[in-house]
Every structure is written in structure tokens, then in C-alpha cells.
Amino acid sequence: MAFIKNAWYVAGWADEVKAGEMFHRQLLGERVVFYRKADGTPVALQDRCAHRFIPLHLGKIVDDRIECLYHGLQFDCSGRCVKNPHGDGRVPEAARVAAYPVHERHGMMWIWMGDAPADASLIPDYGVLDDTAAFTSSRGYLHIQANYELMGENLLDLSHITYLHDGYLGSPEQAGADQVVEEEGDHLLCNRWMPSVTPPGIFNMLYRQDGKPVDMWTRMLWMPPSCFLLDSGVHEAGAAQREDHGWYYGVHILTPETERTTHYHFAAAMPIGTRMSPETDEKFRALRRYAFEMQDKPIIDAQQEAIGDADFWSLKPVLLSIDLGPVRMRRAITRRLQAEAEQTA
Amino acid sequence: MAFIKNAWYVAGWADEVKAGEMFHRQLLGERVVFYRKADGTPVALQDRCAHRFIPLHLGKIVDDRIECLYHGLQFDCSGRCVKNPHGDGRVPEAARVAAYPVHERHGMMWIWMGDAPADASLIPDYGVLDDTAAFTSSRGYLHIQANYELMGENLLDLSHITYLHDGYLGSPEQAGADQVVEEEGDHLLCNRWMPSVTPPGIFNMLYRQDGKPVDMWTRMLWMPPSCFLLDSGVHEAGAAQREDHGWYYGVHILTPETERTTHYHFAAAMPIGTRMSPETDEKFRALRRYAFEMQDKPIIDAQQEAIGDADFWSLKPVLLSIDLGPVRMRRAITRRLQAEAEQTA
């Protein structure tokens, strides 16, 4: 399976890796087990014993190590086997499992699965999730039955909100709004500006709840290979600048599980000062989740099923103006995959 | 997948394609969506958007067109994209999906998926289903987990009714009755004549309900690639000709879904004037359906499972006299496949 390896991926919410417990997940086609040392430091190891290939997560944590359930071999946080309870106890040099750099940041557990040095400064900036003085946030997770690039295209081409999310995130007057795609280093920013439109469901809820025309914007930032940050909102039609409410940050993070499945972590960071009541706020979250789970997910899953194992380009997709962002994303991913393949070769 | 393309296949009962709704089904390995224009004309399109491959049947019907749920592209009944609501609205020439000729006849929705011109006069004649002055008819559908040729062999070799349908459609005295196979153009007619036999379950029910010996016949007509019409019945043993009751037409129509699954539409047309009471008539239909669903289907599904992905002939099936019809059918199918392959090449 071809995934960009030298990158930070989100393995889960940081608090899913609990003290004294193991958390396991398939990431980039590899099975990985997570646990915390007694001091709380998180560890990520290949989830397959070097001896007889039993998933290590079936075992137990003993003194910051994992002990395999089958024959009691112990692996430390570097992946090295440090105890063989059998015979003379000698540990063969090859008795190792892969250990992956992990880093907790912004409430998420980040993992680096490539061979290049893991530089924590490369972790995408989701500081809005930490800024509790300015934002309140909520979060969710979906398992997508599709390759992460299909989900990434969904995020980079938000023209679909007018159709797929009509009444929830989009409204008919948005049709025809063109996307402007900007590049900032290896980041892509896909902007849509939709002046004087009826505020779609959750934006109306977020704003004045009076249905009067607003100007609406979506600004989706792609941080390769699969992290996204959306700045989206509405303000009074014709007003010069955003107000202290009526907008929020959307966090969208994709992690390939396999070639055909994806872990999708998402969150919303709402600026404090919203006009929403607790009930409206609850409804806002529920409708947003509904849009992702009951509208996006089925269509992306169906898209993958239609594509099957075919190469995406081999099916000759028609290209429209709205595909500018998605196509640049695909090309950038291909370039990085080629660069990694050349470094390995 | 190798299917005969230049032929009419039944996609469903005509009334399954309802006004204002979409009906979708996989046929010859292709996903197809059906709908009706405002004037009732049926349309069949490739069920996969040309842009991002979403099943069109998830969208909606707008002005005789299908609008894709994902980005709002609209396709007309010729398969051409006639509306791109994005950017400058230009529609790329390649923005098309396949459109298939369809024709409603005999209560069924026929589709032509090949490149040759679709000639409605080639639709097999099931006029008995339309002749309500002379026949009453009933119908059913089964999803078969096997290649359509296996089900076709079942229909062309009715010697199996003596064993598989003993007491329902067959009786022990039928054993040994030879098949006579006649060719009429590209049609095959497989006849069995079984003089002086105990009337099998449903034939006894259909006839005098006294269990006295009868002469029985089955005349199965194959109209390639996968349409069948059975004339079957009983009359007084030794009588010279059929009576106005004691027989019926069986309609058996196979449509490949995939290499290993088949849509099976069937119907019975009973000459008006039957001696059956409404209760007996109901029981007749139930037993006939039982024979297909609980006796034929399990054995054909098991046959496919035993064959797996192997080529049928590679398993060296033993050939008996009863296989004359099935073998001719297989050879005729192979010849037509080769002819189509040569035309394409």
C-alpha cells in the first residue's frame, strides 16, 4: 500500500490512550498498539509479536513494557524484546518490533510512521482546540469506507454543500460561487465567497436565527497529507468584516487505515460569545454530525464502492472548475509518494 | 465479464419503474438506473456520475433529468450532462454517462446494453402475458446466486423435475422419458413427452384432482441468450389433444447480474377456463413458487459454489442424453460471444 509515511497522522484522541490500558488501531495498513508508561508518556509499537505474530494488545502492560499473551516475551517502549522467560533467557538480536514516534498535541495522539526523523514542529497547528479562553470545542469520529483522498476531495471542494447538505450547511443561492485556490508553501487554501445568500440551517442557527440574507465564506486549508482546517461563517450581507459570532473553525483530520478505509476525526471550535442557547448549541452539533455521518459518509462510501479497485484516473473523471483544489491535492500527494519512493530506492 | 451484449434483457417488471422514482439494478455487471420522463417514457442510464462516480440513483429527478446528489450535475435522458451549476457553467464534452435503449413490453422493462442498434422487434414474444382474454397470469422474482447458464441448463433439461421436484412438478414414472431437441432458427425447443404417468402435484391440482394417469408434456423454448417459454400440461391418458385446461405457459427469464448472480423473473399464464377454485389456484401458485425458491434455487446456488471460479468445462462434466439441450445452449452462447468479440476487435 502506498501511503506517505514521513508525516504526522492522528491515531486517535489523546485521552483514548488510557493509563494501564492498551489502545490498538490499524494505521497506513499497519497494526499499531498504544499504551502509556507509568509516567504518562505514550508509546506506539507494532502490534505483532516478533516471535509468533500474536497481536501484542492481547497481552498485558508490565513495568512500562508489553508482555505477549502467548509466550510471555516482553517488549520495551523502544520495541526491543527485553525478556525471554524461556531456556537460558537469551534474547536474539532480531527480537524487536517497530516503535513509532508519538506526540500528544491539541488533544490528539500523533504518530510518525516513516523513516525520516520525526520533527514535532511539523505537527499541523490546531491551536484553536487548546485556546479555551477564546473557543469552546466539540469533537467526533467516523469510520469511512473509502480511501482518504476521496474524503479529502470532499473537504477541498465545498461546492457540494449546496447539494449534499442543502438546508444543513448549504443553500441554493450558493450555486455558481467559484473557488479560489491559493498555495502557501505546501499548503493549499480553497476559498469560497458567497455574498447575499439565505443562511443555511446551522449557520442561521449560529447567527441571528432570523433567516435574513448574509454573506457566507468557507476557507478550507489543507496541510498535507491529510489534515484540514476550515474557517467558515456568515455576517450581515454587505458588512465589511466578520463579527464575534456567526463563524467557527472546523477541524477535519483524515488518517488512512487501509487503501479503502479511513479514520476521520473532526472537531468544531466555536468562538466564545455565540448567541446560541445551550439547546441550540446542542442542536448545532447534532446537525453538523448528521451532515457528516448521514450525508457525507454514505456518498463517499458509495463513491469508493463504484471505483472499486480501479485507479481513480483510469476511470477518466470529468474535471470541472470546482476540482481545482482536489486535483492539486492529488498531484501533491503523488509527488510526495514519488519522492519517498526515490529516497527508499 | 463476458456477456452477450447485443440482446434484450429484462431489467425488471415495468411497473417497478414508477413515476417520479428511480429504480436501480446491476445488469451484465453494470450498474443501471431507471426512471420515467414526465410523459411516462422510461429511461435507463449508467448509474455512476461522470464527475466523481457517485451512484446517480442517490440523486433526484428534475425536469426529466437526474441531478447528482453530490455536486448537482444534471444528466438528460441521452446521458449527456446538460447542467453544470459551478463556475462558468461550461459542460465538458466528456461529461456523459451511458444511456441504454429500453422498451416496455409484456409488462416487463427490456434493456439493450450492446453497441448494435436496438431493434424492438427482437424482443422475445411473451404475448401470452398480454392476452387477458385468454389467460390469467401471476409472476415472481428470485435472486439466484449462480451464473445464468447454470439456471438455463436447469430450464432446458426438465428431466430434473422427476427428482428435484418429485411430488410437485414431477413423478417417478417420468424417469427415462427422452428429450427431443429441435432447432428453429436460433431458438431451441426441448420437448419431453411422458405418457401415462401419475399426475404430479400441481398438475393434478390443475387438472382433475383425481390422481388418475395422464399423458404429460413439457415443451421448453429457449430464445437466446436467456429467455424461456414453457408449454406444459397433462391430458387424459391416450387422448389425442390438449383440453382447454390442464396446461399453462411458464415464463422464465434470466438476466445476468454478475458472473455469479442472476435475476430470475418468472410468470405463469393459465388459460381461462381452469377447473381450479380460487383456493386451489392460490395453492398452485404457492407450490410452484416453492419449487423454484426452495428446490431449484438451493441446488443451483450449491452448484455454483461447487464450481467456484473454475471454468465449467475444465471440471469435465459427464455428458448424458438429457444434456443435449443444455450443451447446445452453451455452444450457441459461446458462438455469439465470439462473434461479438470479433465485431468489437
Next chain:
Amino acid sequence: MAFIKNAWYVAGWADEVKAGEMFHRQLLGERVVFYRKADGTPVALQDRCAHRFIPLHLGKIVDDRIECLYHGLQFDCSGRCVKNPHGDGRVPEAARVAAYPVHERHGMMWIWMGDAPADASLIPDYGVLDDTAAFTSSRGYLHIQANYELMGENLLDLSHITYLHDGYLGSPEQAGADQVVEEEGDHLLCNRWMPSVTPPGIFNMLYRQDGKPVDMWTRMLWMPPSCFLLDSGVHEAGAAQREDHGWYYGVHILTPETERTTHYHFAAAMPIGTRMSPETDEKFRALRRYAFEMQDKPIIDAQQEAIGDADFWSLKPVLLSIDLGPVRMRRAITRRLQAEAEQTA
């Protein structure tokens, strides 16, 4: 699929093949149907009609023959078609299904699926199951989702009982006990001697039920390709020899179903004179079954899933002293497979 063919395998318990009924199972990748002749002699035939490949077990037994459900062909116990009820009744020479030598012994139905002559004297000796004067026995069956070699390694390397079966079959003091592997002809004997250990759960139950230290032994005999006999027990720590209780024979018999699934028949033969009450005896059996079903099976199934379709050695398993028996088993199996391949070529 590469299995050793010239060997006796257990197809099932002998009493699973009942008079007048058919018993069918996939063995070494082949589907086989078993039945008994009127005189009780068991028969094993290929479970696929030579004519149209229907599973014969769907048919019926008629005069020591199987009659196929579909067209009534009859096959005798040699696999030859002896009745074709159609046309002139001639039976083609090729109308045969494979017939396999079978032998009932030790309460099990043994089958020989290779081309070499089937010599009943080669059936592994499980006479302990017949010696009702000296032993009481119980038995069980599990379907394992793994190749039989993985299950065989489990049986030949009982060091795992200390970890996987801690408290049931093993106890911590056993760690470090080395295995001694002896060869006797083509048999392997893997012995562990564990002096002065706390008696593990079921051994304590079997013995004095006082938890006092005991000497414990496990002696696992491998009779290729996949039959095992365990002599295991405890006696007073430091005592010179076994007592008339505190030990039992474990019967473990593996039969490949497919490359990735295995039939696992097991039994225990307890020397009469045990100190166990009927209640304790019942609990002993339940705990032993628990160990196999809830501890061994999940780990072996997970091991196969981790290996997937990869070649075992290609994954470079780390070799420890405990693997001496398993590795010799794998090598012996490879040698026999090569020898069979050369004979066939």
C-alpha cells in the same frame, strides 16, 4: 493447496456418521460425504456429482448408494455411477466420483485421501480411548480459523501454558523449564519437566486439591502429519514416580479443512481411580474446554489473521529455544510434502 495426502486424518467422531444419514465435511480442501452401508460399513465419497457438480449430500441413500438430488444418478460405494435413469440408461465410463478409504478406530472416522495404498496399521495409536477398563474419556471439537501447523506449534510448544493458560493449565513457576525434544522414527516427543511448582488449576483439581507444590510433566508426542498425544500430570514434589491419579492423556488431532481453517478434535483419557468427585470431574472438563476454546482458539485465529496469506518464514519469526519442536515439525512436514510432490511428478 499443499497438504500431505498420504496419511490418515480424522474426519469426525465415528458416531457422527449415523445409519441412514449423510455426514459431509471439507477435508484437505476437498468436500467429502460420508454414509454407512446397510451393514454399517462406512463410505467416503467426493461430495460433488460427476454430472453437474451438485453436492451429493443433498441427495438420498438408496441401497448403499447415493442418489443425486438433481437428476437421480446413483453412485455406489466405489464412487462409480451405477444408475443413469435417463434415455437408454447407459452410464459413461467417466461417471465416477472419488472414493476414499475410511477406517473406524478409537471412536474416530479416519480417512486416507492420497494415492498411495491406505494401510490401516499406520493409523496413530489412541488405544487409551478404547481401554475403558483403565480410562474414562471425554471429547470435544473446535473449528479453528488457522492453518493446522499454527495449531500444531501450539501443541508442541507447551511453554505457552504458563502465560496463555495461567491458573488453568499453567503456573508462573513453570517459566524457564526447558523443552527436551526426542525423535522416535518420524515421531517427535517434546517433554517439559517442571519440578516443585504450584499445581495449576486443573491439575490441582485432578490431584490433591490442596495447592501444595508438585512436580509436573508434559510429554507431547507428535505423530505426523497432525496427530498428537499428551501425557501430562503432577505428583508429589520429589517423588520418584507417578501415582495412579494426578495425570491423564490428552488426545489432540488436527485435520486441515482449508489452508486457513482446521478441524480440531480433542479428548481426555483419565485413569480410573481419580480422586475427583463427579462435580469436580465435570468442572475439570469444562475448564479444559475453556482453555482450548477461549484461550487457545482466539490466539491461534489472531495469529493466522496477522500472518494473512504471507508465507510463515517470509515474516522472519524470531526463534527461541522453545521453538525446537515446532521447527522440527515444520521441517518434517516440508520434507514430506516435497517427497509427495516428487512422487506425483
